[in-house]
Amino acid sequence: MPTDSQKMPNNSPPLEFKSGSFSVPILILFTNDLKFIGQQLHEKVDLAPEFFKNSPLIFDVQELNKQSLDVDISALVIVIRQAGLLPTGIRGGNIPQNKIAVELFIPVYSAHSINITPTDSQKQKQKIIVPEPIVDVITTTTMITRPIRSGQRIYAAGDLVVLAQVSAGAEIMAEGNIHVYGSLRGRALAGVQGNVNARIFCSDLQAELISIAGNYKISDDMRDIVSKKFVQVYLQEHTLIIKDIE
Amino acid sequence: MTRIIVVTSGKGGVGKTTTSAAIAMGFAKKGHKTAVIDFDVGLRNLDLIMGCERRVVYDIVNVIYGEATLNQALIKDKHCENLYILPASQTRDKDALSQEGVGQILEELAAKDFKYIVCDSPAGIEKGAHLAMYFADDAFVVTNPEVASVRDSDRMLGILASKSRRAEQNLEPIKEYLLLTRYSPERVRIGEMLSVADVQDILSLHLLGVIPESKSVLTASNSGTPVILDEKSDAGQAYVDIVARYLGEDKPHRFIEEEKKGLFGKFFGSK
Ligand SMILES: Nc1ncnc2c1ncn2[C@@H]1O[C@H](COP(=O)(O)OP(=O)(O)OP(=O)(O)O)[C@@H](O)[C@H]1O
Ligand SMILES: [Mg+2]
Numbered sequence: 001m002p003t004d005s006q007k008m009p010n011n012s013p014p015l016e017f018k019s020g021s022f023s024v025p026i027l028i029l030f031t032n033d034l035k036f037i038g039q040q041l042h043e044k045v046d047l048a049p050e051f052f053k054n055s056p057l058i059f060d061v062q063e064l065n066k067q068s069l070d071v072d073i074s075a076l077v078i079v080i081r082q083a084g085l086l087p088t089g090i091r092g093g094n095i096p097q098n099k100i101a102v103e104l105f106i107p108v109y110s111a112h113s114i115n116i117t118p119t120d121s122q123k124q125k126q127k128i129i130v131p132e133p134i135v136d137v138i139t140t141t142t143m144i145t146r147p148i149r150s151g152q153r154i155y156a157a158g159d160l161v162v163l164a165q166v167s168a169g170a171e172i173m174a175e176g177n178i179h180v181y182g183s184l185r186g187r188a189l190a191g192v193q194g195n196v197n198a199r200i201f202c203s204d205l206q207a208e209l210i211s212i213a214g215n216y217k218i219s220d221d222m223r224d225i226v227s228k229k230f231v232q233v234y235l236q237e238h239t240l241i242i243k244d245i246e
Numbered sequence: 247m248t249r250i251i252v253v254t255s256g257k258g259g260v261g262k263t264t265t266s267a268a269i270a271m272g273f274a275k276k277g278h279k280t281a282v283i284d285f286d287v288g289l290r291n292l293d294l295i296m297g298c299e300r301r302v303v304y305d306i307v308n309v310i311y312g313e314a315t316l317n318q319a320l321i322k323d324k325h326c327e328n329l330y331i332l333p334a335s336q337t338r339d340k341d342a343l344s345q346e347g348v349g350q351i352l353e354e355l356a357a358k359d360f361k362y363i364v365c366d367s368p369a370g371i372e373k374g375a376h377l378a379m380y381f382a383d384d385a386f387v388v389t390n391p392e393v394a395s396v397r398d399s400d401r402m403l404g405i406l407a408s409k410s411r412r413a414e415q416n417l418e419p420i421k422e423y424l425l426l427t428r429y430s431p432e433r434v435r436i437g438e439m440l441s442v443a444d445v446q447d448i449l450s451l452h453l454l455g456v457i458p459e460s461k462s463v464l465t466a467s468n469s470g471t472p473v474i475l476d477e478k479s480d481a482g483q484a485y486v487d488i489v490a491r492y493l494g495e496d497k498p499h500r501f502i503e504e505e506k507k508g509l510f511g512k513f514f515g516s517k
Contacts (some may be wrong), residue, residue, distance in 0.1 A: 144332065150397060150401040170404070
């Protein structure tokens with residue numbers, strides 16, 4: 001007797017397939033040095049542990065295969081897991097690599113299954129010279145409507161819009177731009193993955209620290225900034241420029 | 247519907263217990279069945295302020311460990327029949343409280359038709375403070391007009407917004423109210439204290455009321471009667487206003503400006 005059927009509500013099907021689409025970070029590898037990859041991943045993850053913890057990740061070995069650099073897939077999977085990430089796919093692998101992936105229950109994606117915008121591929125070309133894994137930029141906007149209080153941290157994978165204040169002792173980070181329509185008294189870091197074109201826009205700049213792509217100013221460097229005025233912050237030849245918005 | 251109010255601050259000694267006792271009495275006097283719970287396990291102060299320390303037999307920890315029923319532990323207030331006190335233990339430490347145990351007590355109080363449950367939080371952001379705020383619907387953030395207290399309140403607001411039951415279950419967030427206590431307009435004028443406007447600018451929070459620095463608070467706690475019962479005192483009146491405002495009455499703010507001195511004082515008393 002199928003006693004289990006009694007647990008189901010009347011007539012509703014036991015399961016259903018639906019299609020959905022998700023943004024998943026993609027790790028593009030330019031080196032097969034696993035130790036180096038491990039180090040770099042740990043550094044990235046430490047930047048935003050909450051964001052990366054147990055994050056799914058697709059790794060892309062296309063560039064390695066172009067340069068005939070072989071990589072041990074099962075060892076790579078271990079390195080990624082040790083960094084606290086969950087590998088959920090391989091892209092651009094060759095037949096033996098894909099076979100190993102499937103044995104490890106890791107799905108295989110074809111090299112072109114995920115669109116790459118022109119700017120992204122340009123960025124990749126520049127980056128090929130530097131043998132460092134990069135994570136594709138996810139372009140989404142995170143919107144926060146309540147104050148961000150001392151001790152709170154917010155990480156946005158794309159742009160970050162805050163419609164309230166950011167208290168002293170709070171920290172906001174975005175891979176893209178940051179907009180704050182309230183007093184910015186805490187720390188604001190835009191372009192945290194190295195995007196030098198990221199900007200900070202703010203209606204009242206009283207920050208403890210502002211940073212774009214790692215170039216920063218602390219409050220002592222901003223003493224002559226008038227508060228309660230709309231400003232933007234951008235990077236010009238490694239220097240942060242703070243300018244009024246008329 | 248029961249409403250759970252946490253009286254919290256982060257910083258110690260700002261007036262949480264004084265406030266908890268006053269507002270619990272205020273709700274009860276308005277005819278609402280009210281319980282006030284001391285979460286400061288190990289210190290136990292609320293029963294002194296409420297003047298029931300000699301009637302404490304069982305406490306919150308006994309209830310959590312099943313050593314007493316909630317009915318046995320609840321102390322009926324001697325001034326007002328709608329008010330009950332659940333004291334803290336003086337002999338156990340903070341780890342004796344558990345989230346599950348606290349949740350059960352609150353549920354049982356709700357089932358007994360309590361309208362307001364006031365949770366007097368200990369200082370800090372550790373376990374006791376966490377449990378006091380975890381189940382809250384409303385938070386009375388008690389702040390003194392000085393930088394350290396304001397900063398700690400801001401920190402506590404972050405915790406309310408991220409670590410409470412309402413935050414974890416994605417429910418409507420806790421309603422937050424600012425109570426500015428031990429306020430002295432005179433000391434604001436000479437620059438020794440932050441003004442109401444300064445504090446509101448830093449915290450951007452709805453101001454429920456200002457309680458002046460007042461000798462009546464000490465007198466009240468020494469005699470074990472919540473200061474709200476001292477209707478002649480400024481602090482007592484401030485708490486009456488706060489209870490009324492919370493319950494939806496429209497009361498203009500008081501105690502923000504210096505008391506008007508006579509003509510002589512106006513011209514010569516201040517610099
Ligand atoms: N409005 C006031 N005017 C004068 N003194 C006050 C006022 N409010 C509180 N106090 C005094 O401040 C001290 C601390 O008050 P209380 O115990 O209520 O603070 P608390 O925040 O509960 O402290 P703890 O963090 O230790 O639990 C007491 O001595 C009390 O009498
Ligand atoms: Mg106290």
